[in-house]
Each structure stands twice: as structure tokens, then as C-alpha cells.
Amino acid sequence: MKNIYPKTNQFQHDSVHNTPSPHMGPQTTHAAAPSNYQTIKTIFHALGFGISGFILLTMFAIFISNPTEAATEIPQVSINLDDVDSGQLLLRSENVISLALLLTTDVKVTVAGTVSRTTVSQRFINTGATWAEGVYAFPVGENAAVDSLKMRIGDRFIEGQIKEKKAAKIAYETAKSEGKKASLIEQRKPNLFTNTIANIGPGEIVTVQIEFQSKISPRDGFWEMRIPLVSAPQFMPQPILQHVNFGSKGFANTASNETLDQKRDIKIPVHDELINPVDISIDLKPGFTLGSLESQFHPVNIQKVSQGQYKIGLNGPVSSDRDFVLRWTANNKDVETSLFKETAQGVDHLLLTITPPFEVNTTQTPPREIIFVQDISGSMSGEPLRQSKLGLEMALQRLKPTDKFNLVFFDDNYFSYAVDPVSATAAEKAKAIKLVRSMQSRGGTQMYPAISYALSNFSYKTTAMKQLIFLTDGAVSSENSLFSLISNSLGTARLFTIGIGSAPNSYFMSRAAEIGRGSHLHIGKTSEISEKMNKLFLKIENPAVTDLKLTLPEGFDAEYYPSPLPDLYVGDPVSISIRGQNPTGVATLNGKIGSQDWTVKVPLEQAAETVGIAKVWARDKIANLERSLIAQSGNDQSQENVDIELLRTALSYGMVSRLSSLVALDVTPSRPTTSRLIQSKLPTAIPHGWDKSQFEFKRQDILSPKLQKIQPPTARLYKASLSSDSTTYNLPQTAMNWRNKAFLALLSLLLSTALLWISRKPAYA
Amino acid sequence: MHRVALRTLAYTVMAAGLILLARASEVPLKALAGQFLLRDVWKQTLTSGNELKPWASADFKVTGELTIPRLGLSQIVLDRASGEAMSWSIGAVSSDPNTTNAIILAGHRDTHMKFMAKLRIGDLVNFQASDASIKTYKIIKSMVLETPQLNVEDSFAKASQIILTTCWPFNGTQQGPERYILIGQQV
Numbered sequence: 001m002k003n004i005y006p007k008t009n010q011f012q013h014d015s016v017h018n019t020p021s022p023h024m025g026p027q028t029t030h031a032a033a034p035s036n037y038q039t040i041k042t043i044f045h046a047l048g049f050g051i052s053g054f055i056l057l058t059m060f061a062i063f064i065s066n067p068t069e070a071a072t073e074i075p076q077v078s079i080n081l082d083d084v085d086s087g088q089l090l091l092r093s094e095n096v097i098s099l100a101l102l103l104t105t106d107v108k109v110t111v112a113g114t115v116s117r118t119t120v121s122q123r124f125i126n127t128g129a130t131w132a133e134g135v136y137a138f139p140v141g142e143n144a145a146v147d148s149l150k151m152r153i154g155d156r157f158i159e160g161q162i163k164e165k166k167a168a169k170i171a172y173e174t175a176k177s178e179g180k181k182a183s184l185i186e187q188r189k190p191n192l193f194t195n196t197i198a199n200i201g202p203g204e205i206v207t208v209q210i211e212f213q214s215k216i217s218p219r220d221g222f223w224e225m226r227i228p229l230v231s232a233p234q235f236m237p238q239p240i241l242q243h244v245n246f247g248s249k250g251f252a253n254t255a256s257n258e259t260l261d262q263k264r265d266i267k268i269p270v271h272d273e274l275i276n277p278v279d280i281s282i283d284l285k286p287g288f289t290l291g292s293l294e295s296q297f298h299p300v301n302i303q304k305v306s307q308g309q310y311k312i313g314l315n316g317p318v319s320s321d322r323d324f325v326l327r328w329t330a331n332n333k334d335v336e337t338s339l340f341k342e343t344a345q346g347v348d349h350l351l352l353t354i355t356p357p358f359e360v361n362t363t364q365t366p367p368r369e370i371i372f373v374q375d376i377s378g379s380m381s382g383e384p385l386r387q388s389k390l391g392l393e394m395a396l397q398r399l400k401p402t403d404k405f406n407l408v409f410f411d412d413n414y415f416s417y418a419v420d421p422v423s424a425t426a427a428e429k430a431k432a433i434k435l436v437r438s439m440q441s442r443g444g445t446q447m448y449p450a451i452s453y454a455l456s457n458f459s460y461k462t463t464a465m466k467q468l469i470f471l472t473d474g475a476v477s478s479e480n481s482l483f484s485l486i487s488n489s490l491g492t493a494r495l496f497t498i499g500i501g502s503a504p505n506s507y508f509m510s511r512a513a514e515i516g517r518g519s520h521l522h523i524g525k526t527s528e529i530s531e532k533m534n535k536l537f538l539k540i541e542n543p544a545v546t547d548l549k550l551t552l553p554e555g556f557d558a559e560y561y562p563s564p565l566p567d568l569y570v571g572d573p574v575s576i577s578i579r580g581q582n583p584t585g586v587a588t589l590n591g592k593i594g595s596q597d598w599t600v601k602v603p604l605e606q607a608a609e610t611v612g613i614a615k616v617w618a619r620d621k622i623a624n625l626e627r628s629l630i631a632q633s634g635n636d637q638s639q640e641n642v643d644i645e646l647l648r649t650a651l652s653y654g655m656v657s658r659l660s661s662l663v664a665l666d667v668t669p670s671r672p673t674t675s676r677l678i679q680s681k682l683p684t685a686i687p688h689g690w691d692k693s694q695f696e697f698k699r700q701d702i703l704s705p706k707l708q709k710i711q712p713p714t715a716r717l718y719k720a721s722l723s724s725d726s727t728t729y730n731l732p733q734t735a736m737n738w739r740n741k742a743f744l745a746l747l748s749l750l751l752s753t754a755l756l757w758i759s760r761k762p763a764y765a
Numbered sequence: 766m767h768r769v770a771l772r773t774l775a776y777t778v779m780a781a782g783l784i785l786l787a788r789a790s791e792v793p794l795k796a797l798a799g800q801f802l803l804r805d806v807w808k809q810t811l812t813s814g815n816e817l818k819p820w821a822s823a824d825f826k827v828t829g830e831l832t833i834p835r836l837g838l839s840q841i842v843l844d845r846a847s848g849e850a851m852s853w854s855i856g857a858v859s860s861d862p863n864t865t866n867a868i869i870l871a872g873h874r875d876t877h878m879k880f881m882a883k884l885r886i887g888d889l890v891n892f893q894a895s896d897a898s899i900k901t902y903k904i905i906k907s908m909v910l911e912t913p914q915l916n917v918e919d920s921f922a923k924a925s926q927i928i929l930t931t932c933w934p935f936n937g938t939q940q941g942p943e944r945y946i947l948i949g950q951q952v
Contacts, residue, residue: 131916199918729858731913731944732846734873735932741789748782755775759768 086139086228086320089124089197089206093132100124100134100206103702105278105320106694107227113287113340114216114353114575115612116225118144121209121694123702126200127710131728134197136208139228139507145619146193146656148211152695153197154204157687160195160662162654164647195662203710205702207695213615217353218336220535220571223286226506227324229278277317280324284310287608288335296325296524325524336573337600341583341607344614345652350578351613354589354600356545356568367402368465368541369421370395371454374439375472377411380500381441387529388471388500393433394533395469398541399424404464406457407432410450411443420459445476448485455489466493467540468516474505482508486515494518494567496540498533515627517567539569545591545598550576553585553604561620562627577617583607618653622646626658792852796876799853803827803841816844816895825850828857831870832891836880842892846871858930867917868892869928874945878931881947890949892927902927902949909933910944925951 089100103123110117126132140146149160193210200206216223284293285308293302293310298318303311312326330336336355341348374392376385392407399405403424407417417435422428451470458466474497476482486495495516497509500523513520521536523529545568552558558580568574574589583604591598625646629639643659650657667687686696700708806819806827816826825843832839846856855872872878884890886904893899915930926948933945 199916201916727919728914728916729869731858731910731915731930731946732848732851732856732871733913733932733940734851734871734878734930734944735937735940736792736852736873736875737938737940738789738792738875740938741785745782745784745786745789748778748785752775752777752779752782755771755778759771759775761768 087120087122087208088137089122089208090135090137091126091128091132091200092134093128093130098128100200101127101707102276102320103205104317105229105276107278107280107324109225109227109280109282111216111225111282111284111286112612113285113608113610114223114338114351115340115610115616116214116216117211117612118214118227119209119211119691121207121691123694124206124208125703125707125710126202126204126206127707129202131202132200134200134206135194136197136206137192137194138210140193140210140212141214141226141228141506143616143619143623144212144214145615145622145653146210146212146662147615147654148209149195149662150209150690150695151197152205152207153199154201157667157690157695159665159667159687161665162651162656162660163663164651165659165661193656205697205699209691209694213612213619215351215575215616215619217573217575218330218355219573221333221336221355222292222327222329225282225326227280229320229323276320278314278320278324279317280314282310282312282326284312284326284328286310286328286330287338288330288332291329291331293328294326296327297322298324300326323524339602339604339607340610340613342610342613347579347581348583349614349617350583350604350607351610351616352576352578352587352589352602353573354576354602355573356570356591356593356598367404368467369404369458370399370467370469371406371408371421371457372396373408373410373450373454373468373470373472374436375411375445375447375470376409376439376441377443377445377475378441379445379473379475384473384500385439385441387523387525388498389436389439391498391500391523391529391533392436392471394530395537396424396429396433396436398537399429401425404459405432406454407435408450408454408457409439410446411441412446413443414446414450414453416453416457421457447472447476447482448478451482452485452489455486455491455493458491458493465540466491467518468493468495469498470495470509470512471498471500472509474499474508476505476508479508479511483511483515486512490516494540496521496536498523498536514566519569519572535571539571542570544569545572545574545593548574548589548591551588551590552578552580553587556580556583556585556587556604558583559621561617561624563624577613577620579614579617579621615653615655618649618655621649622655622657625649792873792876795852796854796873800841803843803854807841810895811893811897814896819853823849825853825856828895830893831855832893833880833884833888834891835888836883838880840872840877842870851877867921867926867928869915869917869930871930874931874933874935874937878929879935881929881931881945882935884929884947889952890927890929900925900927901952903952904947905950906948908946908948910946911942913942913944915944915946927951 087105088102091098091100101124103125104121106121108119108121120138122138126134136151147162151158151160193212195208197206216225280298287308289308290310293312295312299315301313301315303313305311333355336353338351338353340351343349372392372395374388380388396405401424404421405424405428406421408414409416417432451468454468493516495513496518497513497516497520499506499509499520506520506522509522510520519536519539521532523532548565548568550560550565552560558578560576560578562576565574565576568591576589585604587602587604589600589602625642629642646657647659649655650660656662686692703710803819806817807830810817810827816828818826824847825845827841828844829842830839831842841854843850843854843856846858850856851871851873855870855877858869858871859867874881884904886907888904890902890904891899892902910933915928917928929947929949930944932941933943935945
């Protein structure tokens with residue numbers, strides 16, 4: 001301590017006249033003793049020098065640190081595969097998972113009758129500074145069959161081939177046992193298409209094009225096509241870890257719960273200056289005269305190409321912030337019943353769509369018991385909950401005094417309005433609506449206990465129609481346990497799911513409704529609530545079409561799905577996929593509307609040829625097999641048989657499923673070889689038949705000036721593999737340029753000789 | 766007075782020229798002499814089976830021999846591609862060409878790897894490792910890289926390839942980032 005003060009003192013006195021000092025504290029205490037004008041002036045000088053010195057130093061520091069590098073840094077967003085609700089490329093580099101920057105999305109759809117074929121092309125760039133492993137993920141909808149994958153990664157061209165997934169997994173396990181880093185990310189959600197891409201170079205552009213086939217059935221009198229375009233965060237229920245201590249008598253004396261992890265950090269991609277431009281074009285051949293055609297959320301251009309063919313497109317690319325929904329109706333209700341055919345692999349495939357008659361006697365509605373389950377978790381906060389509460393209020397208003405109802409609210413916990421369902425008297429309804437209005441959103445999503453409670457809350461003695469109405473955004477990850485709960489505890493009740501908001505988890509909700517033998521309703525915006533809720537309630541207040549049965553003509557041996565056929569409500573179509581040899585004769589569909597018999601006779605020969613029906617059949621069969629798996633949970637043998645059947649179907653129809661995936665095949669065209677084999681900067685050749693508008697581009701044409709600053713990727717050598725580790729080698733500088741030096745040396749010698757000659761002694765001297 | 770100044774200048778220029786000539790000729794002389802010196806060490810390596818330093822102060826070892834039958838030439842390969850090693854002969858970029866499947870070699874475009882300009886697709890290239898085993902590769906592909914980095918996937922390297930690299934363009938006068946590479950597949 002003694003030495004420090006004199007030293008500081010010395011430093012102060014030197015510095016006031018020469019170099020500036022940033023340490024002003026001790027100086028002021030010294031200056032306070034002989035307070036005169038000179039000292040103050042010196043202090044001001046020192047201050048001036050100090051500040052200007054500091055500014056100079058800072059400027060120098062900024063100058064030497066590379067400012068251009070800082071400018072090209074683009075924030076990468078952390079994400080989980082479960083959070084993917086629209087086409088994304090997830091990159092993993094040193095165990096950090098981030099989103100690749102989406103440059104463009106292009107969606108082309110061809111609709112023919114009741115089937116559609118969608119081609120999605122997306123372009124991404126790895127803005128990271130290192131090589132990364134990528135997973136391309138795209139939500140393909142509930143009844144879509146993915147059968148084609150094309151990728152351009154830098155100058156590599158990769159095409160997918162359908163192979164059994166197990167083989168891919170064994171290769172991965174082998175690689176892992178050899179001590180290589182894990183590269184496979186398991187698919188968690190069945191409606192999410194994923195594909196792994198290894199070794200995406202820094203600054204490398206990845207173009208992905210997938211194609212899928214889907215079925216479009218008329219519902220409530222209209223056909224609807226939805227393209228998922230927006231990402232919403234989802235909550236994963238926290239695992240609960242319980243600590244128990246047993247006292248000396250064998251009973252637990254303390255128990256404490258703790259969740260294993262902090263709430264998962266969920267970030268929504270926010271790029272103020274960067275948009276995800278999307279372009280959509282649809283080629284619509286409805287096969288009948290249109291009544292109406294409209295885009296729900298986006299302004300579109302509709303062009304009539306010819307009789308019965310329309311082109312629908314956006315007015316230029318738009319920002320991707322909500323799903324794209326196109327709807328059309330027919331001016332003649334008869335077309336809601338249709339029959340299409342496709343012959344594939346020598347076998348006929350039929351798609352039969354029938355809509356039960358609309359006019360139903362609404363005066364004799366049977367008594368019902370309804371339990372509403374309302375999601376009030378954090379993900380519902382804001383507009384979704386407000387809309388959901390409105391919908392719930394509307395539903396309560398419609399109840400008749402003969403009906404019984406109860407309300408269950410849930411987030412991390414759940415609570416109900418009444419212990420047992422109560423009669424829907426005016427007083428009870430008013431009280432319940434008051435409770436609904438007071439609800440606030442909070443917490444995580446623990447659906448299981450709430451659903452479990454609601455399913456057991458019905459008073460089973462009554463013969464009334466039991467209906468569970470579930471209002472949620474479906475943002476949940478543990479879907480399978482919920483499916484088996486519904487499947488096992490449903491009894492005679494029916495589950496109806498209502499999805500609210502711009503991006504609900506429609507896979508979960510429609511599958512839950514399917515297992516719950518009810519139906520699913522999606523409400524996208526506030527203005528739709530009243531109309532859609534009315535429709536749903538009109539639907540479920542009325543007797544359903546039950547006991548549906550399809551009888552095929554004698555001699556036509558065929559397989560059809562779904563099996564068993566579901567219950568139908570007003571506005572629901574029944575869509576049946578049939579596969580068999582030479583369909584002839586008349587098939588009969590029998591059912592009951594209330595207590596009335598309903599019969600439709602279908603002449604099978606009259607089916608119209610349409611491409612894509614075979615894939616739809618295979619998709620329906622796979623969906624049916626997946627459903628039967630849930631019902632058979634616990635029986636390993638029958639589950640294995642289902643898996644074998646599922647894989648066989650997926651492979652023979654060339655479709656991605658839980659057990660089959662697309663394996664990479666290198667299709668990069670080989671460049672022409674010259675005799676001197678000097679090739680430089682040849683334009684990249686596109687494989688034959690590939691979409692040039694998506695796959696042929698120049699870096700500088702598709703990247704903004706900011707992104708162009710990212711270093712282009714290094715060259716690579718690879719085999720047709722999407723999951724291989726790699727090493728980057730720095731190739732040394734290999735030019736000595738000794739010839740130049742030698743030439744220069746000879747020139748100098750020549751020059752010096754010349755100079756010597758000039759400066760020689762004159763002869764006359 | 767005027768003459769004296771001119772003569773001084775002349776001698777200075779001459780001295781500079783001589784120094785430059787000496788330095789320039791160091792490269793081809795080293796390249797030429799190197800092959801004689803290294804070839805002896807290579808013979809010892811083959812008989813003993815151990816990789817040897819050619820002289821005590823060297824920071825590299827002799828690790829193999831590359832021969833191109835069609836052009837009738839051969840070059841000794843050193844175990845690293847440092848500046849010093851590459852002034853004497855061809856260097857291996859991958860740390861140990863005897864254990865990894867892909868052999869990546871680099872050499873100067875104006876000395877040891879000058880022959881790359883004459884190699885064609887379909888030409889055969891032999892590489893003899895220090896354990897005396899000889900592998901023959903057929904040139905299957907040529908590429909020009911815009912940056913001096915090359916990313917090699919393991920699945921590619923597993924399929925036994927040889928990769929020859931040098932600077933591009935061949936008659937360039939300046940050092941640049943471009944590299945010319947030839948890929949040979951083992952036959």
C-alpha cells in the first residue's frame with residue numbers, strides 16, 4: 001500500500017504536461033489542496049488531451065478491426081425440428097442448430113378433379129462461417145404423399161430415390177460406432193417431411209424441390225387447398241422429475257417435483273430487413289363449372305385459360321406470414337359425388353367421393369351432452385384466445401335446455417366449470433359465459449390430464465349424444481400419447497377439434513378428430529368465427545350418417561380405405577380409395593342418417609381417368625395402417641405385421657412414409673472433357689428434365705449485395721451421399737515465378753553492360 | 766565526374782542482377798539437384814522401410830514416388846507441403862498419405878508439377894508408398910478451383926483417389942487463389 005500512492009503521484013505530475021491520463025479520480029483530490037487558476041487550467045488541458053487521445057485510440061481500434069466482416073454477419077436463429085411449420089432448412093454446426101436463410105419459395109400446384117400435385121421449390125443460403133449438416137423440413141399436410149426430391153447443393157445435383165428407412169439407419173449406426181459424429185435427426189411428426197443433407201459449405205446455396213400428391217375432398221360444399229407458409233412456436237411438455245424420500249414406516253414423507261430443464265427457449269425468426277418471398281401459381285382444372293373461386297388471405301389474379309381451366313397466381317411474390325388458402329365451389333351440387341380411376345402397375349385404383357344429402361330435418365335434434373375443453377396456454381395468447389373465447393361463447397349460446405354441458409380449461413393445470421355436466425338453462429349459460437370471458441392465457445400446454453378428465457366427465461348412464469369439443473391451437477409435441485388416450489377412453493363419445501389462429505397444428509387436430517370419430521374445423525380469422533361455428537354446430541346438433549358400409553359387386557375383389565368407414569356429419573364427404581382388377585358392376589354404399597336408411601349406387605365402369613389416384617390410394621392405405629397401429633398399441637407381433645405391410649405399400653408406390661425415405665442419387669451431369677483437359681469456369685450444367693427456372697442461376701443474380709459479401713464455398717469432392725463427414729484441405733501456394741526473376745536478372749545485367757559501354761573512356765582522350 | 770556516376774550505377778545494377786539471377790536460379794537448381802539427392806534417400810527408404818529425412822536440418826521426410834509412364838517422368842514425394850519441402854519436390858497435403866485413402870499432392874506449377882499441364886484424362890499415374898507398395902491411378906476428372914480450399918467427403922476419400930494440385934493458370938505471372946486439380950481413381 002505504501003508504494004502505490006507516491007507512484008500515482010509521480011505519474012500525475014508527469015502526465016499533466018505531457019501525455020493525457022484517463023485516471024481523473026486521484027487527480028481531483030490532489031488539486032483540491034492548492035486551489036488556483038493554473039491547476040484548473042492544467043486539469044482542463046489534461047482532460048482535453050485525454051479525450052482526444054481516447055478518440056484517436058478508439059478510431060484506430062475500429063480501423064484495425066475488420067469492419068466489412070462485421071457487416072456481413074447475419075444473425076442465425078436457433079430452432080428445433082418440432083417448431084417447423086413451414087418449409088425450412090435447419091443447419092447444425094458444432095451442435096448449434098440454426099435456420100438457414102430462406103431466399104425464395106416457389107409453389108406450383110396442379111389440381112385435377114379431386115387430386116392435386118404440388119411442387120415446392122425453396123432456395124436457402126448457409127450464412128454461417130463453417131460447414132454445416134442440414135435437415136430440410138417441410139410440413140406436407142395430412143393426406144399428402146411425397147414422392148420426389150431434387151436438390152442442388154452448390155454445384156452438386158442430387159435426386160432422391162425411395163428406399164427403406166431401416167437401411168439408412170443401419171448405415172448411420174455403423175458410422176456412429178466408428179466414432180463419427182451423429183448426423184441423423186429422427187422425424188418426430190408424421191406430417192413433416194424431412195431430409196438430411198451433410199456438408200453444406202459456408203455461403204453455399206441450397207435449392208430443394210419436393211413434389212407431393214394430395215387428395216382434395218369437398219367439405220360443406222366447397223373444395224379447399226392450403227399451403228403452409230408460416231412458422232409458429234410449439235411447446236414441448238416438460239418432463240417431471242419427482243424426488244421421494246421414504247420414512248421409516250415405508251410411506252413417503254417428502255416429495256418434490258422439479259422439471260428437468262428450463263422452459264425451452266423459443267425464438268421466432270425475426271428479420272426486419274429480410275423477408276421470405278413466396279410465389280404461388282395454381283393450375284386448376286376442377287372438372288366442373290365453378291360456382292365461386294377465391295383466395296382466403298391473399299389477393300390473387302385469376303385467369304381463365306380455357307373452358308374448365310383456370311390459372312391462379314399472386315400479384316408478384318409476397319412475404320410469407322400466413323397460410324395460403326384457395327377455395328372453390330361448384331354451381332351444381334351433384335358434382336360433390338365423383339368417381340375417378342387410374343391404372344397403375346396393372347391394377348385399377350378408384351377414388352370415390354360422396355357427399356350425403358344436405359337437407360336434414362333440424363326440428364328433431366336429440367338431447368346431447370357436451371364438454372368443451374378450452375386451451376388457455378401461453379401459445380394461445382392474444383388473438384387466438386380472443387377468437388377462441390368468442391367461438392366458445394357462441395357455442396354456449398346455442399345450447400338447448402335439454403342439453404347438458406361442462407367446461408374444462410387447461411394450461412399446465414386444468415379446472416372445470418362444474419363437477420358434473422349441468423343442464424344448459426339460461427342462468428347456467430350466463431354464468432358459464434361470464435367465466436369464459438374472464439379467462440387469461442398463461443403457462444405451458446399439458447393437454448393429457450385435461451383430455452383425460454374431460455373424457456371421464458360424461459355421465460355414462462344417459463343415452464344422449466356425447467360430444468367433446470376441443471378448442472386449441474394444437475401446439476403440442478407428444479401427440480402419440482394423446483392419440484392412444486383418445487383411442488382408449490373414447491367410448492361412445494365423439495371428439496371435435498376446433499383449430500384457431502393462423503397456424504394451428506392441423507395434423508394433430510385432424511388426426512385426433514379422426515381417432516375421436518368426430519371432425520376437425522379450422523378457423524383462420526375472426527370474421528370466420530360466427531359462420532364456421534354455426535356450421536359446425538348445425539353439423540353436430542344433427543344426426544350423423546352412421547353404420548356406413550360399402551358393398552362391392554360380385555367378382556370384383558378389392559381393397560378399400562378407410563376401413564371401417566367413418567361417421568359423417570352434415571357437409572362431410574366420404575372419400576373411399578379402392579384398388580382391384582377390372583372394376584365392373586355397381587357398388588352400393590349403405591348407411592343411416594338418424595334412423596333413416598341411405599343408399600347410394602355407384603356404377604364403377606363410369607369412372608373417369610385421372611393421374612394421381614393410385615398414389616392417393618396408397619396414401620390412404622398407409623394412413624389406415626398408421627391408425628390401426630395406435631389401436632393395437634401393446635401388441636408387438638401385429639404391430640410388426642402392420643409395419644411390413646406399410647413398408648411394402650410405400651416402396652411399391654414410391655412414397656415417403658414413416659418407414660421409407662428418399663436416398664440420395666448423384667445426377668450431376670459430367671462435363672465434356674477436352675484433350676488438353678483444361679476446363680475453367682464452365683457454366684453449371686443442369687440435369688436433363690430439371691426445372692431451369694429454379695435450379696439454374698448465378699450467385700450474383702439471386703443474392704442481395706449484402707449476402708454477396710459472404711465468401712463463396714470452397715470446392716468439394718464427393719460421392720453420391722448426403723451423410724458423409726468431410727475434411728477441408730488448404731492447398732498451398734505453388735508458384736515460385738522464378739522465370740520472371742531470371743528474366744529480370746538478365747535484363748539488369750544487360751542494362752549494366754550497356755551503361756558500362758556508354759561510360760567507357762573516350763578514344764580521343 | 767559524369768562518367769564515374771554512370772559506372773557506379775552500372776556496377777550497382779549488375780550486382781543487383783547477379784543477386785537476382787542467383788536467387789531465381791536457386792529454384793530450378795534446387796528442383797534439379799533435389800531429385801538427385803532425394804532419390805538416394807528414397808532408395809534407402811525402400812530398402813529399410815523407414816521414412817527418412819534427407820539431411821539433418823530438413824523439416825520433411827521422403828515418403829513416396831510418383832511416376833507418369835506416358836510422360837516418362839518421376840518425382841519424389843515429401844511428407845508435407847511446406848514452402849521448404851515444396852522447393853525440393855512434390856509435397857503431400859494430407860498429413861500421412863500412407864494411411865488416408867485419398868492422397869493429395871501439391872507441387873509448383875513451374876517446377877515439379879509442370880507436367881500437370883500435359884496430363885490428360887485416362888492417363889495412368891503410379892504412386893509408390895514407403896512400404897514399397899505401388900498403386901496405379903487413372904486420371905478421371907480435372908477441375909479449376911476459384912479458392913485454395915478443397916473439401917473432400919469421407920465417402921469420396923474411401924474410394925481410393927489421388928488428387929494432384931497446383932496453381933492455376935499454368936503460365937500465370939502472379940500468385941493467386943486459383944488451383945488446378947486432377948483426380949485419379951485407383952485401377
